[in-house]
Amino acid sequence: MDDFNLDISRVENAEDRAKLYDNLVQHDTRTEYSETTHLIEQSSYHYSLQERATPNLYRHLFNYDSVPKVSFNHRVVPMNMPEHIWITDTTFRDGQQSTSPFTVEQIVSLFKMMHKLGGPKGLIRQSEFFVYTEKDRKALQACVELGYEFPEVTSWIRANPKDFELVKSLGIKETGILVSCSDYHIYTKMGLTRKSAVDKYLSVIGAALDMGIRPRCHFEDITRADFYGFVVPFAEALKKLGDSYGIPIKIRACDTLGYGVCYPGAALPRSVPGIIYGLNHYVGLKPEQLEWHGHNDFYKVVTNASTAWLYGASAVNCSLLGIGERTGNCPLEAMVMEYASLRGTTDGMDLPVITEIANYFENEIGYTIPPRTPFVGSNFNVTRAGIHADGLLKNEEIYNIFNTEKLLNRPVRVAIDKTCGLAGITHWLNSLVKSDSDAFDKHDPLIVKLKEEIDRIYESGRTTAMSDDEMRELIRKIEPEVLNMLVK
Numbered sequence: 170m171d172d173f174n175l176d177i178s179r180v181e182n183a184e185d186r187a188k189l190y191d192n193l194v195q196h197d198t199r200t201e202y203s204e205t206t207h208l209i210e211q212s213s214y215h216y217s218l219q220e221r222a223t224p225n226l227y228r229h230l231f232n233y234d235s236v237p238k239v240s241f242n243h244r245v246v247p248m249n250m251p252e253h254i255w256i257t258d259t260t261f262r263d264g265q266q267s268t269s270p271f272t273v274e275q276i277v278s279l280f281k282m283m284h285k286l287g288g289p290k291g292l293i294r295q296s297e298f299f300v301y302t303e304k305d306r307k308a309l310q311a312c313v314e315l316g317y318e319f320p321e322v323t324s325w326i327r328a329n330p331k332d333f334e335l336v337k338s339l340g341i342k343e344t345g346i347l348v349s350c351s352d353y354h355i356y357t358k359m360g361l362t363r364k365s366a367v368d369k370y371l372s373v374i375g376a377a378l379d380m381g382i383r384p385r386c387h388f389e390d391i392t393r394a395d396f397y398g399f400v401v402p403f404a405e406a407l408k409k410l411g412d413s414y415g416i417p418i419k420i421r422a423c424d425t426l427g428y429g430v431c432y433p434g435a436a437l438p439r440s441v442p443g444i445i446y447g448l449n450h451y452v453g454l455k456p457e458q459l460e461w462h463g464h465n466d467f468y469k470v471v472t473n474a475s476t477a478w479l480y481g482a483s484a485v486n487c488s489l490l491g492i493g494e495r496t497g498n499c500p501l502e503a504m505v506m507e508y509a510s511l512r513g514t515t516d517g518m519d520l521p522v523i524t525e526i527a528n529y530f531e532n533e534i535g536y537t538i539p540p541r542t543p544f545v546g547s548n549f550n551v552t553r554a555g556i557h558a559d560g561l562l563k564n565e566e567i568y569n570i571f572n573t574e575k576l577l578n579r580p581v582r583v584a585i586d587k588t589c590g591l592a593g594i595t596h597w598l599n600s601l602v603k604s605d606s607d608a609f610d611k612h613d614p615l616i617v618k619l620k621e622e623i624d625r626i627y628e629s630g631r632t633t634a635m636s637d638d639e640m641r642e643l644i645r646k647i648e649p650e651v652l653n654m655l656v657k
Contacts, residue, residue: 348387
């Protein structure tokens with residue numbers, strides 16, 4: 170890498186700036202056949218590190234006193250879905266930072282469920298752990314001792330050479346290393362410059378390679394980083410370093426504050442397609458070396474993760490139920506569904522385990538899942554509207570997203586309240602009968618009487634939904650023998 174001392178932003182004359190930039194970007198006019206696109210392509214440009222005296226904070230996008238802006242340059246990059254895609258987990262690292270710490274037993278139980286959910290192909294490929302406390306190390310060791318191939322146990326450390334000794338002592342083959350890449354972090358948090366940051370990072374990563382540890386470099390805050398002036402040249406230096414050791418270095422593109430967008434033609438640094446394409450095309454990183462880690466600050470975490478898959482990253486990093494600091498990480502269960510949607514198959518993943526995980530969080534850990542959370546919330550497939558319940562009675566597909574009973578062991582349900590109507594009561598009752606032959610019609614006298622009682626209760630001022638126990642008690646008063654027909 171060269172041109173470390175060039176600060177192109179300090180050149181005022183536009184013509185001089187253009188000349189300097191032309192020197193900075195070294196054009197290689199050779200052409201070669203691409204085994205990926207099967208086209209004759211011009212060789213990739215080479216970008217050198219752009220040193221600066223002052224940080225580039227992209228104030229035209231992030232002025233802090235207004236909602237961050239999305240700019241467009243109308244450049245569209247091609248989709249390049251890898252042959253193999255998978256999920257990685259950060260529940261016990263990033264996720265655990267936002268909740269009461271898990272016990273060793275809870276971590277082991279959840280790890281077992283992730284192994285089962287990932288199926289025989291190990292589509293939940295890795296899970297990362299903290300290693301700094303005795304409890305963290307006990308949990309990590311207990312999961313290693315289970316002997317699973319997947320998820321592979323990995324760790325996360327700071328860019329500190331002393332931490333590698335700890336990782337090495339635990340027998341961990343891969344560790345995440347924090348390498349912040351935006352000027353917000355390099356200049357204003359760490360008090361470094363781009364060159365000194367690169368020198369520090371390369372020294373630490375070299376130490377990991379010396380110990381035979383596979384580095385996974387976490388490019389923190391990549392959606393506010395100078396992509397061509399820092400990210401690409403730094404990633405290229407990492408690739409060369411890894412190649413010299415014969416150990417491929419992974420890069421985790423971290424959308425730390427959820428600024429990433431997937432819109433066609435959106436400009437860097439916020440473009441998810443641009444980031445993934447650039448790391449592949451300009452740096453030459455393979456899909457299996459690329460991983461996306463997003464946060465949900467702007468409600469885009471799932472779409473951005475799927476976009477990373479579509480544009481060339483094999484891995485997306487998630488946490489169970491999306492737990493994580495602030496608005497959380499990408500929900501692992503959501504990407505299980507995205508995988509099935511994009512591939513047209515679950516590839517052996519055991520989807521009902523998603524419900525087991527949700528129940529474990531609520532019943533064993535004491536974590537409250539917001540009831541309307543897709544796939545795992547108590548109300549995600551529950552309807553209250555009478556007209557919807559009537560549709561469910563006629564054909565469940567009308568108002569249920571898929572066969573939730575078969576795929577998630579979650580039968581579609583109807584909540585009983587003032588709007589459920591005869592159809593809602595009928596659907597609720599029929600969901601509990603032991604035999605289909607005992608199913609009720611919405612004009613059955615029992616249904617009509619139940620409806621009258623429920624109307625009376627809500628006319629008296631009730632506002633909350635009726636519980637199953639309350640409904641059973643109403644049946645006991647009206648027609649008690651029916652209780653024998655219902656599952657307990």
